[in-house]
Amino acid sequence: MKLVVQVKLLPTPDEAAALEATLGACNTAASDVAVMAREIGCYRNYDLRRHAYHGIKDDYGLGAQAAQHVIKKVADVYKTLAGNLKAGNYGKPGSKRRRKVETNPIMFRWDAAQPYDARMLSWRHDARVVSIWTVQGRLKQVAFTGSPDQIKAVETHPVGESDLVHRDGMWFLYATVEVDEPQVYEPDGFLGVDMGIANIAYDSDDTRYAGTKLNGYRRRQQRLRKRLQEKDTKSAKRLLARRRRKETRHTANINHTIAKSIVTEAARTGRGIAVEKLTGIRDRVRLRKPQRVTLHSWAFQQLGAFLVYKARRAGVPLVQVDPRYTSQTCAACGYRDKRNRPNQETFICRSCGVVAHADHNAARNIASRGVVSWGAVNRPHAA
Structure with a gap:
């Protein structure tokens, strides 16, 4: 089964500035892709790539993996929005709130979380640092910390996709780890x-x-x-x-x-x-x-x-x-x-x-x- 583990990054001021620039560029690109998706009526990840990939990669200085994650993030948000609309969470058809959500494109905060995969992020557990991609180049010695359980989880289990998160002036990685799931026993009541x-x-x-x-x-x-x-x-x-x-x-x-x-x-x-x-x-x-x-x-x-x-x-x-x-x-x-x-x-x-x-x-x-x-x-x- 998959668990999400939070570890705290300890960047230097220069590293923090690079991370901030990265989130800003990725989320500005995501907002532009969201506007494009609404205008052309295209919301599927792979279809949207044909229209947006090269543009945001060149205009915002994003790497190949980062650009693909930006597009997937937009597609996922629109998919969630469609599910909420179907469930009636934005009101009845024709209501003011529902019309606003259906017509306006989604916009992303500058510090919205950005996904990272293994090509963009690697871990060095012996030195307790990560190597992470940014728009200003790769940062290879960003320190991280966490509770003993959190550190043990990312050290001993396979780490999948992680999210870079900025919250209250601090930087975090929300790492997805795969842990063994025990066999369910036959219950006695x-x-x-x-x-x-x-x-x-x-x-x-x-x-x-x-x-x-x-x-x-x-x-x-x-x-x-x-x-x-x-x-x-x-x-x-x-x-x-x-x-x-x-x-x-x-x-x-x-x-x-x-x-x-x-x-x-x-x-x-x-x-x-x-x-x-x-x-x-x-x-x-x-x-x-x-x-x-x-x-x-x-x-x-x-x-x-x-x-x-x-x-x-x-x-x-x-x-x-x-x-x-x-x-x-x-x-x-x-x-x-x-x-x-x-x-x-x-x-x-x-x-x-x-x-x-x-x-x-x-x-x-x-x-x-x-x-x-x-x-x-x-x-x-x-x-």
């Missing part, structure tokens, strides 16, 4: 995981990952952003710029911690993991207005993605199940009634009288559906 807002996650073992502190933290950050935006001074804008990724990093750290804990418990007990399908969660969940900001700002998809890749790395089976009615169905007797859940926390079965935490009951239903789903796929002819 499933650990169900219910995701929510009051509780970020609640599993079928009655372990709760409460969201009270995190939601309070996010509300404080929201109030602080509002005050700084209203102040509208240079110092306030600088503080906003410094804090813009703080909440994102905090959320990602919590998601990593929760996902690791769930995968570790499943592996320890020889079970698989069953989670609800998160596709369309924002459309099917109905909430009061004060709760909508929390719903739309919480990274459900990120937590689900962390569970998937951590489970794959550990060889833990993971299935996604239909979450409909899991909060209304009794995990003990199977009776379903929306009145079984009188409030957010409580589940009281109107048939058998079972009383439980609503999220725990839902997690148990998800675990049961995980068993059925796994059996249907992996043992379809079992008696």
Whole structure:
């Protein structure tokens, strides 16, 4: 399986200037190619090369590989845009926002990430430096650093394509490495995981990952952003710029911690993991207005993605199940009634009288559906 490893570059001022010029040239070329693609209606990578390759290579001083990556980057962005349009993420056909996206060409920031392949980037792990192509020539002694795990990953595993990234005045390489994926074992049952807002996650073992502190933290950050935006001074804008990724990093750290804990418990007990399908969660969940900001700002998809890749790395089976009615169905007797859940926390079965935490009951239903789903796929002819 493929993992993305972040390492930090430590360029000298002259090397940093060369890297900056490289990103500027590549992204200016990408913006020009995007305009050309929109004008001629050509969006496929190989077709677009016939129209753009020689022009951007000569006009911007790009190498052959860099020019091809620029064109592929444009084609990939338009492909993503087409997928978002098809999914309705830019509004209904004919809406103002959708018309703007459909008619205007895509433009790239000067410091948007630029892909590098093995011909443009090589690693010297003994000296901990990289040799990297730039528009001002090849830089052969750019130092890099990272955590012990990151350094070990790029040293011991094959490195594929990497992205050169400039962020907050620092330079990074996001390297794709190929790691061995363990064989998935036959699970002895499933650990169900219910995701929510009051509780970020609640599993079928009655372990709760409460969201009270995190939601309070996010509300404080929201109030602080509002005050700084209203102040509208240079110092306030600088503080906003410094804090813009703080909440994102905090959320990602919590998601990593929760996902690791769930995968570790499943592996320890020889079970698989069953989670609800998160596709369309924002459309099917109905909430009061004060709760909508929390719903739309919480990274459900990120937590689900962390569970998937951590489970794959550990060889833990993971299935996604239909979450409909899991909060209304009794995990003990199977009776379903929306009145079984009188409030957010409580589940009281109107048939058998079972009383439980609503999220725990839902997690148990998800675990049961995980068993059925796994059996249907992996043992379809079992008696």
